[in-house]
Amino acid sequence: MxxxxxxxxxxxxxxxxxxxxxxxxxxxxxxxxxxxxxxxxxxxxxxxxxxxxxxxxxxxxxPSVLLPAPSMIWHKLINSLPTLGADFRQTFLKAVLSGYALGCGLGFAVAILIDRSPFLQKGLLPLGNFVSALPVIGVAPIMVMWFGFDWQSKVAVVVIMTFFPMLVNTVAGLAAASHMERDLMRTYAASWWQTLVKLRLPAAWPFIFNALKINSTLALIGAIVAEFFGTPIVGMGFRISTEVGRMNVDMVWAEIAVAAVAGSAFYGVVALIERAVTFWHPSIRGGRA
Amino acid sequence: MQEPSFLRDKLLPVGTVIVLLIALWYVAAVFLNAPFERDTAARAGTEITFSEIVRNTMAQERPVLPAPHQVIAEIWNTTVNKAITSKRSLIYHAWITLSATLLGFGIGAALGILLAVGIVHNRAMDRSLMPWVIASQTIPILAIAPMIIVVLNAVGISGLLPKALISTYLSFFPVVVGMVKGLRSPETIQLDLMHTYNASSAQTFWKLRWPSSMPYLFTSLKVAVAISLVGAIVGELPTGAVAGLGARLLAGSYYGQTVQIWAALFMAAALAAVLVMIVGFAHTAVLKRMGAKP
CATH class of the missing domain: 1.10.287 (Helix Hairpins)
Structure with a gap:
């Protein structure tokens, strides 16, 4: 001691x-x-x-196997930047970003498509809510089987994980504009598209950004966990699971630090865009009465 | 306005979508499994008709996508036809996962509530802890899961507790955030009333803050119980755990037992649904007891 x-x-x-x-x-x-x-x-x-x-x-x-000191992790982080960079590129830039864009885009598109059919909305929404509570991460082994070991299977997992939160939130957001405002659009003889673009989408932004923020975390988790089921010899999840096996705990922590910084930065960027887009929302303007 | 009816607004739309999904699944199963059948036929040098392909793709041993009835048969086989203590019983595996989930959920909920009480009553804690609680939500906690398991195993703690700790870690954040919001939900006018009664802060807590936080608590508990199940399953992935739904998933993916993966997946989904439903029932029961309108 x-x-x-x-x-x-x-x-x-x-x-x-x-x-x-x-x-x-x-x-x-x-x-x-x-x-x-x-x-x-x-x-x-x-x-x-x-x-x-x-x-x-x-x-x-x-013992450093149990818990390495922060200085040791920092040392490891600095010394293995190329490896960490390659993992970051494989997992974050390839799998997370493309999966996030695809999943959120699909969720948004489907929400717009079913917007005109209350029947489909009533059918899909409870299912969407239900799926949000499910351990969706379990589809990872199936996706790895279907799409191979490389980043494509991780993209598939991320798409599935991010799709439903986006769908549910967008549908809720599109319903957020009040009757009075919609009636006003009607008196202007606005078409469905005009109402959508000028009234309902702006009113839906807070909900959509809520989903985007939730998904930014989910996407990273999905990609990393999917790599536990099989991956080429690069990637954050791969590095974590193999270095744990070799008891290189400092390397694992370095990888986690990278993941944490990447995840927080991703979330932060989405939050910043939200502030710019929904500048009119009370929670952004600040409640100075 | 029409009165909402269960049949027209719930059963019919949801049922239609589910039936559509199952139909889609069958079609997908035929298309995804067909290449294998064609290969086999070509290797045997025989012609295969479309109807034969359809029939065969419904009953492959290791299909790319098993047909729904295969999955249901597998679930039936591994739950009803096997003794519960058997290693091949899905109920046995589900129980292992469930016990880790519940333990982790319990610890996580208690910890979350305690932290929230601290945050609400101590300004330094609020200012210094809250940003980190929020920031830590952006961190992929699940990534640490395998390490926690392996490291705790190395120290000699194995079995239920490491998995439960991951569930704890995942489930306490939603509870903290929800409870802080809930404990702060009483309006100034209500707090002022307590003040005029000369209520101590303990009295204010038990008679005003705690009851008014209940809806928030249960909403976050629903999220927490779902996420602690995810935590327990992911906790079973590394280290080649031998039991639990996560281990079934991993074993299935190693040996290409797709039917087994899908069965484990369905079991996990059912478990999640039941857990969320139980919390939901507790929610309605407590609110009813408190005199809230249904």
């Missing part, structure tokens, strides 16, 4: 905690300081977790 390191980590943790407690109790005059504080609190918390993690691993000399 290495007491000084452990003690230092715990002291850092307590200090950071106290500082955070103090920070949230402050009232700042300027807007800049306020937003800086809002940004700093979670950041300090995150850094504290890392320091505490490092301190515990070193302090108790936890």
């Amino acid at each position: 290495n007491l000084p390191i452990l003690a230092a980590a715990i002291i850092f943790w307590l200090t950071a905690w106290a500082f955070n407690e103090w920070l949230v109790r402050q009232t700042f005059q300027s807007e800049a300081a306020k937003s800086a504080a809002r940004f700093a609190v979670p950041l300090i918390f995150g850094v504290t977790i890392l320091v505490l993690w490092e301190g515990i691993v070193r302090g108790f000399s936890v």
